[in-house]
Amino acid sequence: MALYNFKKIMVVPTSKEFIDITLSKTQRKTPTVIHKHYQIHRIRHFYMRKVKFTQQNYHDRLSQILTDFPKLDDIHPFYADLMNVLYDKDHYKLALGQINIAKNLIDNVSKDYVRLMKYGDSLYRCKQLKRAALGRMCTIMKRQKQSLEYLEQVRQHLSRLPTIDPNTRTLLLCGYPNVGKSSFINKVTRADVEVQPYAFTTKSLFVGHMDYKYLRWQVVDTPGILDHPLEERNTIEMQAITALAHLRSAVLYVMDLSEQCGHTLKQQLELFNNIRPLFANKPLLVVANKCDIKKISELTEEDKKIFADLTAEDIPVIETSTLTEEGVMMVKTEACDKLLAARVDSKMKGKKVHDVLNRLHLAMPAKRDDKPRPPFIPEGAKVGRKTMEVDAPKRKTERDLEMEMGDDYVLDLQKYWDLMNQDEKHDVIPEIWEGHNIADYIDPEIMKVKEELKVKDEEMQEIRQLAKQIREKRKMKIVCSKEKDVHGPRMPRTVKKVERKTLEKEMGGLGLDMTGKDAVSRFSFSSHYAVNARRSRSVTVLKKRKREASVAPTSRTRSQSASRPPRDQSGVRDPKMAKKAKKLMKSQQKDMNRQGKKGEADRHVFDLKPKHLFSGKRKSGTNDHR
Amino acid sequence: MPQNEHIELHRKRHGQRLDHHERKRKKESREAHERSHKARKMIGLKAKLYHKQRHSEKIQMKKTLKMHEQRKTKQKNDDKTPEGAVPAYLLDREGQSRAKILSNMIKQKRKEKAGKWEVLKVIRTGKRQKKAWKRMVTKVCFVGDNFTRKPPKYERFIRPMGLRFKKAHVTHPELKATFCLPILGVKKNPSSPLYTTLGVITKGTVIEVNVSELGLVTQGGKVIWGKYAQVTNNPENDGCINAVLLV
Numbered sequence: 001m002a003l004y005n006f007k008k009i010m011v012v013p014t015s016k017e018f019i020d021i022t023l024s025k026t027q028r029k030t031p032t033v034i035h036k037h038y039q040i041h042r043i044r045h046f047y048m049r050k051v052k053f054t055q056q057n058y059h060d061r062l063s064q065i066l067t068d069f070p071k072l073d074d075i076h077p078f079y080a081d082l083m084n085v086l087y088d089k090d091h092y093k094l095a096l097g098q099i100n101i102a103k104n105l106i107d108n109v110s111k112d113y114v115r116l117m118k119y120g121d122s123l124y125r126c127k128q129l130k131r132a133a134l135g136r137m138c139t140i141m142k143r144q145k146q147s148l149e150y151l152e153q154v155r156q157h158l159s160r161l162p163t164i165d166p167n168t169r170t171l172l173l174c175g176y177p178n179v180g181k182s183s184f185i186n187k188v189t190r191a192d193v194e195v196q197p198y199a200f201t202t203k204s205l206f207v208g209h210m211d212y213k214y215l216r217w218q219v220v221d222t223p224g225i226l227d228h229p230l231e232e233r234n235t236i237e238m239q240a241i242t243a244l245a246h247l248r249s250a251v252l253y254v255m256d257l258s259e260q261c262g263h264t265l266k267q268q269l270e271l272f273n274n275i276r277p278l279f280a281n282k283p284l285l286v287v288a289n290k291c292d293i294k295k296i297s298e299l300t301e302e303d304k305k306i307f308a309d310l311t312a313e314d315i316p317v318i319e320t321s322t323l324t325e326e327g328v329m330m331v332k333t334e335a336c337d338k339l340l341a342a343r344v345d346s347k348m349k350g351k352k353v354h355d356v357l358n359r360l361h362l363a364m365p366a367k368r369d370d371k372p373r374p375p376f377i378p379e380g381a382k383v384g385r386k387t388m389e390v391d392a393p394k395r396k397t398e399r400d401l402e403m404e405m406g407d408d409y410v411l412d413l414q415k416y417w418d419l420m421n422q423d424e425k426h427d428v429i430p431e432i433w434e435g436h437n438i439a440d441y442i443d444p445e446i447m448k449v450k451e452e453l454k455v456k457d458e459e460m461q462e463i464r465q466l467a468k469q470i471r472e473k474r475k476m477k478i479v480c481s482k483e484k485d486v487h488g489p490r491m492p493r494t495v496k497k498v499e500r501k502t503l504e505k506e507m508g509g510l511g512l513d514m515t516g517k518d519a520v521s522r523f524s525f526s527s528h529y530a531v532n533a534r535r536s537r538s539v540t541v542l543k544k545r546k547r548e549a550s551v552a553p554t555s556r557t558r559s560q561s562a563s564r565p566p567r568d569q570s571g572v573r574d575p576k577m578a579k580k581a582k583k584l585m586k587s588q589q590k591d592m593n594r595q596g597k598k599g600e601a602d603r604h605v606f607d608l609k610p611k612h613l614f615s616g617k618r619k620s621g622t623n624d625h626r
Numbered sequence: 627m628p629q630n631e632h633i634e635l636h637r638k639r640h641g642q643r644l645d646h647h648e649r650k651r652k653k654e655s656r657e658a659h660e661r662s663h664k665a666r667k668m669i670g671l672k673a674k675l676y677h678k679q680r681h682s683e684k685i686q687m688k689k690t691l692k693m694h695e696q697r698k699t700k701q702k703n704d705d706k707t708p709e710g711a712v713p714a715y716l717l718d719r720e721g722q723s724r725a726k727i728l729s730n731m732i733k734q735k736r737k738e739k740a741g742k743w744e745v746l747k748v749i750r751t752g753k754r755q756k757k758a759w760k761r762m763v764t765k766v767c768f769v770g771d772n773f774t775r776k777p778p779k780y781e782r783f784i785r786p787m788g789l790r791f792k793k794a795h796v797t798h799p800e801l802k803a804t805f806c807l808p809i810l811g812v813k814k815n816p817s818s819p820l821y822t823t824l825g826v827i828t829k830g831t832v833i834e835v836n837v838s839e840l841g842l843v844t845q846g847g848k849v850i851w852g853k854y855a856q857v858t859n860n861p862e863n864d865g866c867i868n869a870v871l872l873v
Binding site for chain 1: 628635675764786789860862863864
């Protein structure tokens with residue numbers, strides 16, 4: 001498995017669930033209706049289908065389990081060994097073997113019973129055979145209860161293992177319990193491993209990642225190892241041993257100088273020598289931890305000798321303190337450099353490097369003359385590189401300030417603001433003014449707008465003056481014209497009678513030829529209109545209305561309706577035409593009425609037989625609605 | 627704690643909600659109401675299965691309660707294998723009442739009648755499918771090891787290969803254990819001697835089985851390797867032959 005993603009394994013159901021799921025699936029997904037009087041081949045096919053369907057389901061599900069679980073021979077030996085330690089290889093293989101056997105048995109059962117069903121003469125016989133077949137398959141599954149439970153537990157634990165890539169750059173921490181391995185990994189990476197004063201706080205492998213030289217490094221924290229022979233080791237220690245044995249990494253053996261872990265330096269050295277064989281071919285580093293309590297220089301002579309020996313064997317010993325972070329970075333850089341060198345070495349010795357080397361060529365330019373031409377490095381880069389190497393803080397951070405001031409510290413971000421007037425930095429900003437929310441009125445461009453407005457202001461002044469004058473003049477005019485009220489209260493235009501003379505004069509004035517009876521009659525009230533009679537009467541009875549006489553028109557409502565004809569009579573010449581028009585209207589509406597439409601714009605399409613009410617099996621419930 | 631158990635780690639570091647225990651208690655007390663609501667509202671096949679399961683659960687609960695009061699009630703134990711011999715003074719308690727036996731018998735007879743059909747099916751042959759002298763056996767049968775068919779033109783009784791069985795599941799009545807033993811032959815079929823000669827196995831047929839697996843020995847020290855057994859089920863309906871050893 002290239003990705004070591006054990007999280008993709010499907011859930012393994014319990015045996016009872018498995019049976020329930022498969023049987024209910026068969027009941028739902030195969031046809032359910034069969035009668036005695038159907039033809040025998042149809043009955044046989046119906047029951048054979050059920051048997052085959054159940055077998056197919058079991059087969060698929062079991063095959064999926066078998067393929068999902070990793071084969072111990074196919075995965076990286078680190079993971080194979082880890083799984084052996086955690087889950088016991090034999091038990092694991094047996095469980096999977098049982099599942100395989102169950103799968104084959106179910107296939108055989110189905111084959112047998114399908115064969116028998118060909119000789120089924122009646123519905124009863126076929127039904128009993130199907131019942132026997134399904135029952136047998138389910139009994140086989142019932143017997144797999146233990147295997148399925150075990151596999152489910154394995155799956156849950158497997159998906160929780162940390163993803164350790166066995167091939168990438170790794171630093172491995174090992175040593176006695178409580179020496180400071182987990183504190184170290186907490187300092188160097190972002191892994192949050194529990195650190196407690198009792199031994200065996202870390203009970204499994206933990207992984208953290210860090211960056212160095214633009215590369216990603218894995219740091220693996222192991223549970224502590226005690227000093228006894230391999231056979232007596234328990235599961236927790238065995239995980240550490242497995243990691244040591246299979247991961248090609250730099251090993252950091254952590255020792256406790258102050259002996260607070262409960263073991264003397266001598267014992268720690270013993271352990272170191274005992275597991276020495278596991279460190280073969282791996283870059284090794286000894287980390288002397290807890291040096292804030294006791295330094296190497298403060299140790300006794302024989303203890304000092306231990307470290308001197310180690311250094312003599314070319315194993316770097318570095319003092320660190322995970323509490324004060326002294327030396328942690330040094331350990332990191334040493335270990336990483338050593339591992340990189342070892343990896344490059346092994347790659348050079350390998351076979352693949354040659355085809356790369358053949359294509360690489362370092363070109364050295366030949367000297368033209370004696371003028372020196374050194375490489376140009378800009379000043380900024382030099383400064384930057386220096387600060388990076390020195391690893392000193394560049395400016396005082398807020399955090400440092402907080403540590404200094406302790407309880408007095410207050411976070412004051414306003415001191416960093418860049419204002420025009422530096423005194424205003426610590427001013428309180430008002431939020432509400434005169435009932436308005438200031439935040440609503442904030443405009444970042446306010447200064448620019450102000451400038452523009454100032455320029456426009458002068459022009460605007462003159463325009464405003466002019467506008468004011470115009471307004472005043474207008475008002476005066478209106479007042480004057482209102483005073484000239486000659487006519488008094490006026491009647492609406494519709495009531496007024498139009499005199500023929502005035503009409504002729506007006507229209508003549510406009511250039512329209514009013515001579516001839518036809519012209520006048522056509523223009524004003526032609527023979528086309530049904531109110532012709534009324535109108536012509538009113539025209540001939542020319543009477544000038546005087547204000548004093550105040551003769552009201554014959555009937556106000558009638559004259560009003562006379563001037564505005566109803567819609568079904570406007571444009572209609574005579575009753576015959578009116579009747580025809582009405583008939584046409586009715587005939588058009590007939591069709592719409594028959595279809596129950598609200599009007600001519602009603603285009604709604606009714607769904608009288610919705611599909612969801614008329615399809616599907618008759619499930620539980622009443623038969624009222626279908 | 628393993629590295630990626632985030633929930634448990636958070637719980638360890640920050641504790642739980644302030645009202646966690648109260649909520650948990652209330653949820654647990656609400657369970658009874660929710661379960662009863664579910665049981666009342668469920669319909670259909672799901673409900674039937676649920677009610678059946680719940681019924682057996684309730685029986686067990688009642689027995690446990692009774693057990694706390696009196697110590698003599700026995701509870702159903704899945705792992706224990708059932709006992710063998712039953713002493714005579716307990717027989718009455720475990721035997722069924724007469725009425726029940728009678729009703730069972732009647733039901734059995736009715737079922738048999740319903741499922742009865744011809745053992746030999748008529749096969750039509752000939753150019754115009756008019757000849758009807760061939761017969762096919764429709765029940766499970768046994769043919770011996772050295773059986774060879776007669777030439778197809780002359781064979782009268784067809785015993786299809788799909789219905790030939792070689793093994794039977796034989797129960798020893800005293801040991802209460804079942805073994806899958808090979809059949810040696812059909813001794814007697816109660817329905818008809820014709821069936822015996824044909825080797826048809828129906829319910830009640832006496833068959834001979836190979837019991838060398840059981841390792842029985844006679845008084846004289848000879849190994850018993852063949853015994854009679856009687857068939858107890860309808861093999862054509864169940865697809866297997868279940869028999870009881872005749873000791």
